[in-house]
Amino acid sequence: MQFISVAVFCLVFIPSWCLENLVFPPDFKFGVATAAYQVEGAWNVNDKGESVWDSVLHSQPSLTMDRSNGDVACDSYHLWRRDIEMAVELGVNMYRFSISWPRLLPTGFPNIISEDGKRYYNDLIDGLLEKGIEPVVTLYHWDLPQSLQDLGGWANPLIIEWFADYAKIAYTLFGDRVSTWLTINEPLVVCDGAYNKMWAPFLDDMKIGRYLCNKNVMMAHAKAYRIYDEEFRPLYHGKLSMPNIFFWFEPETPADAEVSDLLLQMWEGRYSHPIYSKTGGWPPEIEKVLAENGKREGYRQPRLPTFTKEEIDFVKGTYDFYALNHYTTRLVRKEKPGQAGPWPFYGCEELDVSVVNDPLWTTAVTDWFAINPEGLRKQLHWINSTYGVKDILITENGLPTVEKDLNDFTRLTYIKSNLEQILLAIDDGINVMGYTAWSLMDNFEWSSGYLVSYGLYSVDFTSPNRTRTPRDSARFYYSVIRTRSITSRQNELNYV
Ligand code: NOJ
Numbered sequence: 099m100q101f102i103s104v105a106v107f108c109l110v111f112i113p114s115w116c117l118e119n120l121v122f123p124p125d126f127k128f129g130v131a132t133a134a135y136q137v138e139g140a141w142n143v144n145d146k147g148e149s150v151w152d153s154v155l156h157s158q159p160s161l162t163m164d165r166s167n168g169d170v171a172c173d174s175y176h177l178w179r180r181d182i183e184m185a186v187e188l189g190v191n192m193y194r195f196s197i198s199w200p201r202l203l204p205t206g207f208p209n210i211i212s213e214d215g216k217r218y219y220n221d222l223i224d225g226l227l228e229k230g231i232e233p234v235v236t237l238y239h240w241d242l243p244q245s246l247q248d249l250g251g252w253a254n255p256l257i258i259e260w261f262a263d264y265a266k267i268a269y270t271l272f273g274d275r276v277s278t279w280l281t282i283n284e285p286l287v288v289c290d291g292a293y294n295k296m297w298a299p300f301l302d303d304m305k306i307g308r309y310l311c312n313k314n315v316m317m318a319h320a321k322a323y324r325i326y327d328e329e330f331r332p333l334y335h336g337k338l339s340m341p342n343i344f345f346w347f348e349p350e351t352p353a354d355a356e357v358s359d360l361l362l363q364m365w366e367g368r369y370s371h372p373i374y375s376k377t378g379g380w381p382p383e384i385e386k387v388l389a390e391n392g393k394r395e396g397y398r399q400p401r402l403p404t405f406t407k408e409e410i411d412f413v414k415g416t417y418d419f420y421a422l423n424h425y426t427t428r429l430v431r432k433e434k435p436g437q438a439g440p441w442p443f444y445g446c447e448e449l450d451v452s453v454v455n456d457p458l459w460t461t462a463v464t465d466w467f468a469i470n471p472e473g474l475r476k477q478l479h480w481i482n483s484t485y486g487v488k489d490i491l492i493t494e495n496g497l498p499t500v501e502k503d504l505n506d507f508t509r510l511t512y513i514k515s516n517l518e519q520i521l522l523a524i525d526d527g528i529n530v531m532g533y534t535a536w537s538l539m540d541n542f543e544w545s546s547g548y549l550v551s552y553g554l555y556s557v558d559f560t561s562p563n564r565t566r567t568p569r570d571s572a573r574f575y576y577s578v579i580r581t582r583s584i585t586s587r588q589n590e591l592n593y594v
Contacts, residue, residue: 120521121583127232127532128579129192130185130554131494133239133283135168136541138198140175144214147200149241150251150298161300164547171542172557173564175218182225184538184555184566189579192232194493194534195222196239196283199264202271206243208263216271223275234493234534235272236280236341237265237322240288240297247299252288252311258318265322269330277336280421280493281322284343285315285369294443297544304442305395309388309402316372316413323416337418341493342369346427346473346480350454357451358430360387362480364445370420372405374485378414379405391448419531420487423494424516426466427473428453462508463498463550471515478523478530489529492520496536496552498543503569504556510571517584535575539566 122128141152155167174181185193200206202215223233238261242251246260265281282288289311291297294304301307319340326338344366349358360383363371367381379385385402392401405413431452433439441447455461459468474495481487497512513535520530540553548559554572558565578584 117518117521117584120525122521123524126524126530126582127191128188128575129190129194129232129234129532129534130188130538131194131234131534131536132172132174132181132538132541133196133236134198134201135171135239135241136537136543137172137174137181137195137539138201139168139170139173141167141169143175145204145210145212146198146215147204147206148244149198149200150244150247151241153244153247154298154300158300162545162547164549166542166547168542170564172539172566177564178218178222179225180566181538182222182229182231184568185226185231186229187568188538188554188572188576190231191579192234192278192532192534193226193538194234194236194280196236196241197268198241199238200241200243200245203243203264203267206245206260206264208267211267211271219272223272227275232278233276234278234280235268235276236283237261237268238281238288239283240292242299251299252292252314253303253307255310255314255317257314258321261318262321262325266325266329269326273326273330273334273336277334278491279326279336279338281319281338281340282315283341284423285312285319285340286343286365288315290443290445296443304447305401312368313403313405316369317409319373320413320416324412327416339417339419339421339491340369340373341421341423342366343423343425343494344477345425346470346477347430347453348427348473348476350429350431354430354432354451357432357449360384360449361430361445361451361453364449366480368402370481370485372410372413373415373417374420374481374487375414376486378410388448417487419489419491420481420485421491421493422477422481423536424474424477424492425495426468427459427470428466428468429456462512463500467498469497469512469515471512471519474516475519475523475526478520478528479526482528489531491531492533494534494536498546498550498552500550502540502551502556504567506569506571509554509569510574513571513575514578514584517578521584 135151159165204212226233289308293301293308295302323338347358347361349355363381363384371381388402389400433450433452435450438446438450439452444453455468459470461468495516497509537552539555540551540557543550555566
């Protein structure tokens with residue numbers, strides 16, 4: 099009989115005994131996450147500048163499903179002490195939040211550093227540290243100063259310097275207390291999403307703007323990394339990365355294997371290969387397909403701008419760990435030219451593929467959110483084997499619901515199943531450093547407004563003090579953190 103390892107057996111069957119004895123390693127960190135525009139509110143207090151989200155939603159409220167915006171959101175600008183208290187209640191080791199660029203630098207440039215912005219983030223960081231919670235800070239979570247958008251935003255290569263100036267100020271002000279930095283959240287959304295009219299500033303330029311942005315975010319990240327490396331790491335010994343959103347893609351049939359790999363390279367590779375691969379630069383297969391497409395369409399220059407040799411070396415290796423935002427899985431199917439879909443966010447139109455769901459997967463909220471926790475473990479393996487990256491931090495994972503109930507069994511189950519897959523991946527030998535649940539609380543979910551919730555805590559958006567109340571998923575997460583395992587006794591533990 100052929101020998102089947104425990105790991106392979108557990109990968110296929112996952113009986114409860116595979117997990118009962120698995121515990122999270124002592125240095126594994128648990129966290130929760132939020133982002134400035136989604137929670138802070140106070141969009142115009144003191145000298146705060148306008149962000150692209152402020153500006154576009156004030157002029158075009160119909161861009162969100164409930165015509166809402168982040169003007170007040172969870173009011174964390176005023177209620178940050180309660181946010182810290184919730185993190186303490188959960189027992190997390192880290193709290194991931196983002197700095198609002200226009201709150202810290204009202205003009206977008208370093209000529210004015212807001213005293214109020216400085217005070218706000220100092221209070222938050224100090225408040226967390228007092229409670230023994232590590233601040234994990236994202237520099238950019240999509241709220242670009244409108245002043246910089248007016249100058250071309252992420253399509254203008256000068257943004258590499260603008261972002262570097264901003265990053266340097268943040269390191270200077272907070273680097274003595276922040277040792278985990280995340281540069282640009284989900285660059286795929288910053289470029290492919292924003293240039294496809296799905297995120298602010300809701301541009302429509304998937305042929306050129308999307309790819310100019312793609313190159314500029316990679317360069318901006320690399321510059322921010324190099325500055326930290328040279329000027330701040332010797333002082334503070336921190337770590338940096340760029341959180342990538344990953345959908346796990348699988349072929350619908352064995353015949354679709356090649357296009358499924360290609361779509362992974364289109365999504366994940368375009369934002370990872372330049373940093374994490376041994377050779378650097380764009381994923382060669384994607385560079386080739388896009389060059390051919392562009393030529394056929396009559397462009398004289400590649401639509402995906404090339405990297406010079408110096409630029410390849412500049413970007414390559416600019417990471418200390420892989421930061422992964424993971425939510426869902428899709429199946430990929432090869433199509434005849436012109437029949438691809440849905441496009442272009444997924445990149446299907448460039449590759450002649452469609453993305454579909456496995457009928458066996460349940461879905462959350464909308465059809466695109468298929469629940470397939472095994473995809474996370476496969477993805478961790480893919481990152482590990484494709485790039486040889488040792489350490490992976492899960493910077494986001496969570497489930498959207500339309501229901502606002504405190505009894506959120508589906509979210510609890512989703513988090514549980516994903517944590518199980520992480521335990522199995524750790525058992526396979528992959529160093530998953532930690533897990534960050536999205537989100538600490540319900541918040542402004544971009545174009546879905548407040549109709550969709552991700553919170554471990556529910557937020558009453560009708561109450562002036564935005565009352566926060568723990569859900570069952572919060573109780574579950576607390577007990578996992580306390581026992582550092584997923585056991586059948588989970589529900590017996592009391593929560594504060
Ligand atoms: C990823 C983003 O970083 C976050 O802002 C968003 O709310 C979640 N995904 C859920 O869509």
